[in-house]
Amino acid sequence: MRRLFFLCLMIIVNVSVCWSAEINLAMLYRQLDAAIDSSAYYQKQKSDVIRTLNRQYDSARNDQEQYQFAFSLYREYATFVNDSAIHYLQVCMDCADRLGRQDLKTQSQLAMACQLADTGFYPEAEYHFKAIDMSQLTQEMMITYLSGRKDLYGEMGYYSHEKRLSSQFFKRADVIRDSLFNLLPPESAEYVGLRSQVLNNQNQLDEALAYSDKWLQLVKPNTRQYAIMAFYRSEIYKKKAVNSGLQSDVELQQYWLIRSALTDIRLAIMDQGALWSLANSLIEYDGDLDRAYRYMDFSWNCISQFSTHMRSWQVSPILTRINDQYKNSLHQANTNLRFTVVAISLLLIGLLILLLYVQKKRKQLAIARNELKTANDELALLNAQLSERNTDLSEANRQLNDSNRVKDVYIGKFLSICSEYIDKLDNYRIKINRKLKAGQQNDLLRMTNSNQLKEDELKELFDNFDDVFLRLFPTFIRDFNALLRPGEEIYPTGNNRLNTDLRIFALIRLGIDESSRIAEFLRYSPNSIYSYRTRIKNKAAGNRDDFERLVKEIGIEG
Incomplete structure (x- = not known):
């Protein structure tokens, strides 16, 4: 009886949530697109906090203060830039050694092990877990320790290519999980969330969803815990969609993935999985290739900033899938194009036949009408003049072709x-x-x-060039302005974008120093490029003749 009541309650909750998702799904997509457009703002907020902590870290008066600020920097970097998070944890461990504080050493080493485990550095994580002094662990730290080791062995089991090793890793994870259940309070968010994940792995989806409902009530919106809860809740609906084939389950899966992705973006979390999972769902169920590609592109940029190879491995199959879909679309477009060409060819043949028929009739009329003789004589005179002009044009073309022949054949491939x-x-x-x-x-x-297509393609070309160049030379703008006189600095108007002045010298930095080649890329005339270069060299802090050589040396380590 109790189980029947429980199932009825689940049906009511699911119907309610499904109705809400159906009403709000389109609105949530708009919110997600807006959040992606505003991601630079959220990331700047995170960077501002980090800059403040960095100033405090730099002004630390002793090892104790340095440890505190370094650990705070680790917390900020943990989901933002993995390499920086690991760096500051190492700083914490060094400070703890100098202070002789085993408790602080244990705290930072535990955080290091969990960070490495979360980001796919399994051997390193295992090393730090084994090096932890268990006697220093509080109950809260023991929960973190067990949770981290459970996740480590679970990930190692999932990604292992050898079935025997995979089975052993999963067994270790299960043993640690049972110990974790014994430590966690049954009403805590950690306990309820872990129970939901276990039930989902065991394909007890209704029970897993019930615990997920409790988990939802225990976490606050706009927190990392909420994003994790929403992601695992979407995994339950993903399995339900596979089992039931119902569109409502697919929509609920996407609903919670959007919720998770929105939270990740607003919290400037670069270590995110919801957005590329959403892209995969859009390809599989909706066929919305453009939206999926846009989400994957943003997610890939976040993963690249976070800097961990494991996420790249996870995303690569979805990128391959999108690429295959684009190939299929291109093949279909080529088929349609061939059909169009054939149809146009047939129309041209018909038009040619019609023109021949009209020409024949005109000749017959010309013979019948003597009054057109004068007009024909005038036409002959005009044709002679036209022939003379054509001869002049041919000579001009010959000279132009001869001039073009000697041009550099390797210009800007x-x-x-x-x-x-x-x-x-x-x-x-x-x-x-x-x-x-x-x-x-x-x-x-x-x-x-x-002409929007051409303008969009040009904008995308320049945006891609700026993005790639600034990744290769992140300090280019600062170093370039250092070569100019004070007050003559040049700054772009947007984040991660160059203006025309900076873009010209970015191309020179890459070795493209001919004005004609630069003009070809930027859609300017060579004279305009020459004027830009001359004007900026006149602002040089040193010898203007050495300016471009110094620009080419920007970013070269001594």
């Missing part, structure tokens, strides 16, 4: 490919435009009348 790709897209738009003007589909005709 990569940049030319990008520019040609944009021009091809524009030519494709013009061809489709012409076809539609001769036929139907007026809605598509309006779309192709716009």
Whole structure:
């Protein structure tokens, strides 16, 4: 009877949540897109906190203060930049050694082991777990210790390619999990969440969802714990969707993934799994390739900043899947294009036949009408003049071709490919435009009348160039301005973006120092590029003739 009541309660809760998700799913996607657009703001907030802690860390008066600030920096970096988090934990361990504080050494070593385990450095994590002085562990630290080792062996079992080792790791994780259950208060969020995960792994989905409901009540929104809860709740609905095939379960899975991803983005958490899981769901169930690619691109940037190889391994299959989907779409587009070319060819043949017929009739009319003789004589004179002009034009073209022949055949291969790709897209738009003007589909005709495609591609080209360049040379703007006189510094207007002045000298830094090649990429004339270069060299703090050579040396370690 009690179990029947429990199941009825679960059905009511699920129906209520499903109705809410159905109402709010589209709105949540808009919120998620807005959060991604504002991610730089959230990351700046996190960076501001870190900068404040760094100043306090630099001004620490003794090892005790240095330990406290270093541990606070670790907490901020733990989900933001993995390498920095590990660095400050090492600082904490060194401080603890100098202070002779075994309790602090144990605290920082436990944090190090858990950080390494969470980010895929399994042998290193195992080393630090074994080095921990168990006598120094409080009950809270023991819970953290057991939870970390459970996760370590669970991950090692999941990613192991040898079944025997995988089974051994899972058994170790189960033993530690049982010990963890004995320590955790039954009404705590940690206990309820762990119980929900275990039941989900055992495919007891209704019971897992019931514990997930309790877990939901025990965590606060807009916290890391809420993001974790929402992610594991989506995993339950993911299994339910596979078992039931119901669209409502798919929507609930995506609903909680969005909730988790929103929290990660707003908290500037770079170690996130919800967004690329959402991208995978969009590909599998909705076929929304563009949205999936946008989410994967953002998630990949976050993972790259967090700097851990394990997340890259997890994301790679989804990126491959998106790539395959794009290939299929491209193949279909090529098929449609071939059909269009055939149709246009047939129309051209018909038009040619019609033109030949009209020409024949015109010749017959010309013979019948003597009054056109004068007009024909004048036409012959004009043709002679045109022939003379054509001869002059041919000579000019010959001279131009001879001049072009001696140009550098290796001019900007990569940049030319990008520019040609944009021009091809524009030519494709013009061809489709012409076809539609001769036929139907007026809605598509309006779309192709716009130059937006070319402008978007150029913007994306420049954005990609800026992003890659600033990753290669993160201190370029600072070092470049150091070469200019005080008060003449040049700064971009947006985050991770260069303006025209900086972009010209970014290309020079890459070895592309011919104005014609720079102009080709930036869509300026060579004279304009020359003027930009001259104007900026006049602002040089030292010898202007050495300015570009010094720019080329930016980022070279001595």
